[in-house]
Amino acid sequence: MKTKFLDTIKKYSMFSDGDRVVVGLSGGADSMCLISLLDEFKAELGISLSAVHINHCIRGEEADRDEQFVRSFCERKNILLTVFRKDIPGICEKTGESTELAARRVRYECFRECPAEKIATAHSASDRIETLIFNLSRGASLNGLCSIPAVRDNIVRPLIGITRGEIEEYCKNNSVEYITDSTNLTDEYTRNKIRLNVIPELNSVNSAFEKNALRCIELLNEENAYIESLADKLFEKSITPDGGLALESLICEESVIFRRVVIKFLESNAVGEYEYSHIGIITENKGKKFAVCLPGNIRVKSDGKVLYIEDNSGKNSREELKEYIFNSDDGISFLHGNKKYSVFISREKPGEHGVYYADASKIDSALMFRSKHSGDVIRPGKGRCSKPLRKLFNEMKIPAEERDFIYVLADGKGVVFVENVGFDASRLCDRDTKEYLIVKTEEIQNEE
16 A cells, blocks of 8 residues: 555655645544655655644534544654634534535635645545545536546645555554544435445445546546647637637637636636536527626626626625525525525425425425526416516516526526525425425524
């Protein structure tokens, strides 16, 4: 295993001589294995070593136990340790993020506060496989199916070619102590469901599943890198002097390349919030005059020859709608302006006034709260005909300037729910309904 560890570092040129490396240290088997190996080979690798631990304040005394375990280890090994305490439940309440998403975001923010050339995380080959399956379930593009990269910017993952089973065997054979996070033993979280339920089933279908999945990821990464290199060259050639994207040279390109170039164009303009449907609209209309609104009051506009980006954020003083992607099993709760939005599944039919509900079995588990999109339709009430939201809002006499501030809940099939309208008729309950997807909005009184 040590050979595989060193080969991975060499293959991806993870370290340079003199690098200061900070290790994300949770105290679990993966991170304890990583820091033990880096500590053993730090002289050979020419690096100095420190660690960072984040107490997420989720598991009470158990989280405090983890923190103390890591402190004691680093003291014994004379490794500099930085500890952050972050109230993840409190952060989720404010932002509406899932626990997993908020914890991940906060972890990397903490890592970047530590002075270091490289951040080493303990993601393993098993994590890579779980991410592949997770992203596949969400309908990810090739980028998503490439799973966790071995290197991204200054983040390196030396255990990326080593499975969790190999890591635990190493810890056992080398007397590396570690602690177990109790939440890893339940399938409450999506990734745990994949780890505890899905992967064992796939292994029962083919005992070589994990080996084959890793080979698949490597091939996908190679092909993705090739497509990216083509898109990079086209992007550089297509930027106009005033910062637009010239479409004439891209019109004949295959959609797979065109999409990549558009994404690079958006990211080069710091447009970080968009979804696949936005890219689809731009791709379908290449060579035509059109405009599409993105989250953040960003407008992408084309005169048929050049693609431009307009920032309209100063044109309306109201708080823009944020997008929230979540799993219906986990639910979500977030604040926007003076309203609190909540979505959750219940086995009991709600009796409160102003609470909307539908048949949970008729709705995909992957959901998104967002603003309206061009082409959105809904079949309101018990109507037989679907209506474009544009037409529905006209009938409801909602002013044009208000329409971008109405929340839409959507899944992979289309619009599920529209604020102040209700659920799509195809999602409503019937006598066979066993679970209810509930959407609740509450006015929040500001305390002066």
